[in-house]
Amino acid sequence: MKPRRNTWQREAVRAALVGAHGFVSAQQLHQTLRDSGSTIGLATVYRALASLTEDGEADSIQAPEGENLFMSCGSTGHHHHLICRSCGAARELDATVVEEWASKVGAEHGFAEIEHVIDLFGICAACRAKEA
Amino acid sequence: MKPRRNTWQREAVRAALVGAHGFVSAQQLHQTLRDSGSTIGLATVYRALASLTEDGEADSIQAPEGENLFMSCGSTGHHHHLICRSCGAARELDATVVEEWASKVGAEHGFAEIEHVIDLFGICAACRAKEA
DNA sequence: GGCTAGAATGAGACTCATTCTCATTTAGAA
């Protein structure tokens, strides 16, 4: 882990990320912070998110639309998510089955350095209740 | 399937996609076409790829860098890929195991309209041989 | 507490994929 200075900006991003409860985009996070009176710059939000992700304090995924989404994340190990398309809420998943499938399939086809992108998107119970 | 006119541009994109043997970006495809003397416009390449994808003649995935990649694809049903990070070559995968896992997990958490993004990336045997 | 090196920041310019606009062209039915 690289040396990091503690700045209020970095702390603000961390706090906003925790407060978001689910996946949010860097842009959303920046807007939220500005709306609450912060003068933080967009580039700084990106920088803070990148370093938090690097340090394992945050997880990032690619939304189907191509945007990068971030979420504060306790469990440090590799894991996957089930994300609500509507509100961004996420559940961590135990994907042992799939991990095994991935490495087996990779090996079978003679591929090395297998990485996998596995994410589930849906509409959570709460959001469905809201819409009805 | 929407009505489509047959234009030489649409046909050119289809042909270039088939000729590519693997996943390619819209930009690459456009460049290839221009290089071979075509006057096709970039927007048209995007439009053609979008409609081919819609009609099930092509598959698209998001590269880890965020770019959209396309590949001509015979089998029409839903399926997944194992893609070579180096040359773009792809294998279609039978992902029954994972499909089942995805819907089971979704249901368990009370999520509806589950979609999943499952892609494997690696380095194929041919590319590893080349590098060595 | 003050000093200083260099890390972090903010504004805005920039990149790059993708989409949009709109005038022009063209496929295909009549």
Next chain:
DNA sequence: TTCTAAATGAGAATGAGTCTCATTCTAGCC
């Protein structure tokens, strides 16, 4: 052939994300 809506191409517009650089601020040192 004629006609009309669909398709095209050029380039402007968009939007996420990165980069630059002058300025500010953290943290170790006195």
